[in-house]
Amino acid sequence: MRTAYQYRLRPTPSQVVLMEQWLELLRKQYNYRLAERFNWWEQNRCDINACPLICHLPELRDRPDFYSQKRDLVNTKARFPEYQAIHSQVLQNCIERVHKAFDRWLKGDRNGKRAGRPRFKGAGRYRSFTFPQMKQDCLQGKFIHLPKIGAVKLIQHRPLPDGFVIKTATITRKADGWYVTLSLQDASVPELTPDSPTSENTIGIDMGLDSFLVTDTGESVPVPQYYRRAQKRLERLQRSLSRKQKGSNRRKKALRRVAKAHLKVANQRKDFHYKVAKKLVSKGKHIAYEALNTEGIARTRLAKSIYDAGWGQFLQILAVKAERAGLRAIAVDPSGTSQNCSQCGQKVPKTIRDRWHSCPHCGLELSRDHNAAINIKYRAVGHPVLKAQEMSFTGVTEKPALSRFSGAERFASA
Template identity: 80%
Template sequence: MRIAYQYRLRPTASQITLMNEWLELLRKQYNYRLAERIDWWERNRCPINACPLICHLPELKERPSFYSQKRDLVNTKALFPVYKAIHSQVLQNCVERVQKAFNRWLDGDCNGKRAGRPRFKGVGRYRSFTFPQMTQDCLQGMFIHLPKIGMVKLILHRPLPDGFKIKTATITRKVDGWYVALSLEDASVPVLTPDIPTLDNTIGIDMGLKAFLVDDLGGEVAIPKHYRRTEKRLKRLQRSLSRKQKGSNRRQQAVKRVAKAHLKVANQRKDFHYKTANSLLSRGKHIAYERLNIKGIARTRLAKSTYDAGWGQFLHILSVKAERAGLMTIAVNPSGTSQNCSRCDHKVPKAIHDRWHACPHCGLELSRDQNAAINIKNRAVGHPVLKAQEMSLTGVTEKPALYALA
């Protein structure tokens, strides 16, 4: 099992200066290595699909790889001795980040989804560096030993779990200070095999903007609207920032005030997501939800409310915590979940402002969101509506076919 614990650092003034210098040097190294790869791509691609029989073809340049660029770090240190102050594995990790960004653009990820063209990092845009290997005795009381930086004080607000070993440490600079994220691993922790989803051990949830989510029993979780409540203050801070002269110290202070306000909203939203996920998983059941096109919804007039709700972040947190608890999160096709009746499966057309489901065929009346949550649950266990009701009444249990797993 692999988990991550984040702690806040209290570095000294000299340590802050040193880490800021590291980030600036790593930013320049990142841009240089990325430029090498983009230059190779520009020189070796050819839009011409035909050529004469006799022509001269220039020799193709060898594609930069992680190992070739890592070997070239020796020449970088010889030309720029200031890079000798940075830990060697931290520099290698910078090259590894370039490789991942470049490969996601050309080759795509494990699902074949390609990312956009990687961009160069501007000043202040490179905010973290990673130590790929850490000793197990790096934590000494309220201090952590970072190679070539020294003993840095940290706030150990919770102890490390027993049996877990420290693998990596990532130092991140945020607007409110410095943080360290420790990646922990314990190979002895078994991977729990989840049970097959059934009507009894599965919960269906319907995500929305009126209520954050509604389960199949009718329970609602109110949407907090953190950004909406802070929007007036953010506008005032942004207007103050726009009046400051570029390059002045007061503008830098105004930028920090705006960044801290946004960071507070992000922390509040993440805290709400974690608490909601823990509340759902405390029931000990699988969670079924709709596989929504969140990016498509965010392009409509509901964009601000969609981003404020943060469905994508919540579903990611829910899936990670469910896996650790030996449960599953099941994503189903959202087509017709709000329109179809959860009792008789007849289509009951409803506009977006219609929040009540009243079926003229079977007489079922309940909230629109609860009706959708029941349909999501029925799809997750792989049963049609009528068959699911028969099985719930007779108590017959069969092996269901999952619609989709996430």
């Protein structure tokens, strides 16, 4: 079992200066190694539909990979002695980040999904560095010992779980200070194998904007709207920032105030997501949800409300919590979940403004979101309620189902 614990650090002024120097040097190294890969890609690629018959072929270079760039760190330390102050494994981790970012762009991840073109890190955009290996006695009282940095004061608000081994430590600079994230592992914890979803051991949830989610039993969770509540304060801080002269100390202070205000909203939203996910998982049942195209929906006029609700982050947290509890988070096809009646299966057309489901065929009367949550549950377990109408349900899918509709059309039809 793998988990992570995050603690706040209280470094001394000299340690803050040292860690900021590390981040700046690592940022430059990241950009240099990324530029090496882009140069190789530009010189060796060829557009198959635009290749001239007569052209000059440059001398082909060896492709820079993780191992060749890691070996070249010796030359970097010889030419730039300031890199000798950085721990060797931290520098190698910087090369690994470049390797992963570049490969996810060209090849894609293990699921075949390709990421966007990696960007160069601007000043202040490289915010963390990782120690891939940590000693088990690095935590000593209220301090954590970091190689080449020393003993840094730590606010250990909760103890480490028994039996877990510290694997890595990531130092992160946020708007309100420095944090350390310890990656822990315990191989003795067995992996739980979830049972098959049935009507008795599965609940369905429908994500929305009127309510954050509605379960198949009719229980609803209101949307907190943390960003909209803080919007007036953010606007005031942003206006104050726009009046400051670029490069001045007052502008830097105003920028930190804006960053802290946004960080508070993000922390409130994440805390809400963890509490809701824990409440759902504590019921001991599998959880079915719609595989919505949130990126497509966020391109519409609902973008601010979608990002304020944070559906994507919540579903990621829910999947992790369910897996650790031996449960499953099941994604189903969202098409027609709000249009079909959950009792008779007949289609009852609705617009996005119609928030009540009233079936003229069987007389079912209930909330639109409640009806959708029941349909989501039925699709996850393969419920035969629609067989009388010769309508087939889709089976349980672990990956979000693709649809030929755009995000806005799918959201309006759901």
